[in-house]
Amino acid sequence: MNSFARLRSVSLAVVAAAIAALAVAGASFFRSFTALSELAVAYHFPTEQAWTLPIALDGLAIAATASAAVAKTRRGRGYAWFLLVAGTVASVVANGIHAYELTASPVGVGIAVVLPLVTLAATHLAIELARQHRDDETEPGTDRDRDAAPVDDETELETTPAPVALLRVAPDPEPVAEASVAPKATPVARKPRRIATAGDxxxxxxxxxxxxxxxxxxxxxxxxxxxxxxxxxxxxxxxxxxxxxxxxxx
Structure with a gap:
């Protein structure tokens, strides 16, 4: 039960942090959305279509962040990071131009360019926290899984070490008498050489x-x-x- 309570508290903390990160990302996105919409209208975008510019730039960065976090292949992650960098750079430049036209101050420009970066960082943080929360709930081998797992005969057999069998050395076998002895090969008798005598x-x-x-x-x-x-x-x-x-x- 202690392990379950600890896991539940960790999950709640992760969820709370993810919600806070999403709130920060939403606030930054709203301010960047307003600045980019005004910039679009200033450069003769139709007023009813001005929202498409912040959606295209900041939305691309957010979508690329989520894709980079869940991509399975190296090629997919590389393409997601490329879109992430491209969307972020475009949003930062557009927010900087809007702030410079309004304030003509480096401080105003610096504050403006921070907003898309905060949106990107908070969104990425929320995705990572959500993935950690999912891994914590589905991680195998926790104390909760071990406490809830039923113990049966097969489990005991797997966890109990098998006894080591002692090896006995067999005694030397007694010599067995040969049933029969193979007969020795009889040498071929050579024809005796005839010895000549005086008579013949x-x-x-x-x-x-x-x-x-x-x-x-x-x-x-x-x-x-x-x-x-x-x-x-x-x-x-x-x-x-x-x-x-x-x-x-x-």
Missing amino acids: GDELRDRALRLVADGVTYRDAGAKLGVSKDRVYRWVKEQRATEAPVAAAS
Whole structure:
């Protein structure tokens, strides 16, 4: 309740200030309206249309002030401020001309040019106060909103911190015996190399000579017969040595 009363008192103060600002703006606007209307008649405006000049100048400044306060985009605010400056400068100059023609005194001119500036400032102040009053009434998260908000289970769940679960470290798993052991790869048995003996030396020699005659290399011939390539080479060399005298004798 205290928060509600405080908010209500602040709102009333803002409203009162806004009303006072509007009253000041109205008084200044009325005096500027009169001066600009007389200036329009002096420069041959029709009397029934003389009111259009103060409405055009001061009204433009007031409308631009309100637009600058509520504009949402940068381009809109820039254009509103441009119109605000243009309308204010035109109203100040027109009020100064009217005062100089009546009084020919710098003091009179100074008093006259203050009126449109006061109108502009008071209008802007009233708009800002009205916007603040609106924001105060619609501002979320105030004490009044918290007092009036019902508390339910979901609200308690959101505001109550959730308990922190303790993490338990799992023990190391016991080693599991392998169900079966993969059999080791059996090495491929190499074919034993045949070792020549003294009994079959002539047979091996003849076979080796035939293989070499057929174009087989010493190494391959020895591998087929189970002897070394050097022995095949000696057999071939001996054979050629025995054939050489026969060829020479014939």
